[in-house]
Amino acid sequence: MTSPATTPRILVNRSALKIDAQLVGVPANTCSEWTLIKNGKIVEASTNSISSPWQPRNSLTPGVYEVHAKFETSTGESEIIATLPMEFGQDLQSRPPRKARPARRNEYPPSFKELVFQEARKSYREPEYSAWLLDVKTNAYRFAETLGYKTPILETQPFTATAIPLVRGTVVKPLTGVMSQGVFLLGEEIRDLANGTTFSSLEDVRIPMNQLVESGKIKKDEWIREKLIHSDIDPTRPARDIKFYTFYGQVKLILETIRNDGVERCWYDQSLNTIDTGKYTKFLFPGNGVPLKYFQAAQEIGSNIPSPFVRIDFLASNDGVVLNEITPRPGGSNQFHPSVDRNLGETLIAADARLRRDLVNGKKFDAFNMVRLSS
Incomplete structure (x- = not known):
């Protein structure tokens, strides 16, 4: 049990379309009153002992939820705590992806993995005019800060693997890279994020860093440091990733990705229904929901980038929306089920048409151009 001196808070866990919540940081056996609020309206209220988690009697239906707890303090005064709003859709994870619609004769159905590859080939000609400008993490952070979003960056100037300061409470990662390659969490536990390897000392991290550069897996010996962000669900754990x-x-x-002792992942569609895309099928879990403000931030950031597609990665923390990175070509796109690959391909083509329209109409991408002109 967490010490009473700890700031009281609610821990919420989700399983399928049910939740359980528990107060920590309060004396044992304290009686509490719980309220579940959906879309601003109370849907359930009951009392519960601190010694066991509180569970609503009914399953969740799609909507935005908040959990409130009220209890008596040592001075006899009431105190209310509320979680971050979480939006849930339907649980469709157990359903396999639908079959791809047959193509007509002489029709070549759009493929997301192929179109993203083609976009990458185009950008090689003029990378500073494409989303690949923001693949450099320091550029992505300046871009996000211009739009008013937080970033975890500590220094904008990269270091070599030999020179970079290794300090607990930080994250070390390459200036450019994909699929968590070369990302090291320097917390109470020192861990290689890509493969889960742990290290006994900070200096031991330099060995795999240099090996990644020597092998060519990391193209340049340029590394940056970031603040280690903790989870909005369990502050003792690293923040969960939410990639849009x-x-x-x-x-x-x-x-949504959670990395604790292992890696767990949950896919959501645009309506926040949990789904199976054919990728990471063996690692799926029911998910913890997506705060609405992250959804809105992804929409705003994406609409300010002159590219038909980017993946925008956030760290979910109690400090609000924190941008982690912007990726023009996510790894493993070939693992999507054919119907998902086709659906995303059709969406990319439609986005490219909207972008062309806005460019012809003279839309200004001020935040993007600020980074481009100062790089």
């Missing part, structure tokens, strides 16, 4: 597949401001797919 955005198509010029339209969110089509969301991936």
Whole structure:
């Protein structure tokens, strides 16, 4: 049991379309009053002992929820705590992806993995005019800060693997990279995020860093430091990743990732229904929901980038929306089920048409151009 001196808070866990919540940081056996609020209206209220988690009697239906707790303090005064709003859709994770619609004769159905590859080939000609400008993390952070969003960056100047300061409470990662390659969490536990390897000392981290550079898996010996962000659900754990597949401001797919002793993932569609995309099927869990403000932030950031597709990654923390990175070409896109690949491909084509329209009409991408002109 957490010490009474700890700031009281609510821990909420989700299983399918049910939740359980528990107060921590309060004396044992304290009686509490719980209220479940959906879309601003009370849907359930009951009392509960601190010694066991509180569970609503009914399953959740799609909507935005808050959990409130009220209890008596040592001075006899009431205190109310509320969680972050969480939006839940339907649980469709157990359903396999639908079959791809047959193509007509002489029709080549759009493929997301192919179109993203083609976008990457285009950007090689003029990378500073494409989303690949923001693949450099320091550029992405300056772009996000211009739009008013927080970032975890500590220094904008990169270090070599030999020179970078290694301090607990930070994250070390390459200036550019994909799929968590070369990302090291320097918390109470020192861990390689890509493969889960732990290290006994901070200096031991330099060995795999140099190996990644020597092997060519990390192209340049340029590393940055970030603040280690903690989870909005369990502050003792690293923040969960929430990755938005955005198509010029339209969110089509969301991936929630939690890395504790293992890796768990949950896919959501644009309506926040939990789904199976064919990728990471063996690692799926019911998910914890997506705060609405992250959804809105992804839409705003994506609509300010002159690209038909980017994946926008956030860290979910109690400090609000924190941008982690912007990725023009996510790894593993070939693992999507054919129907998902086709659906995302059609969405990318539609986004490209909207972008062309706005460019012809003279839309200004001020935040993007500020980064481009100062790089």
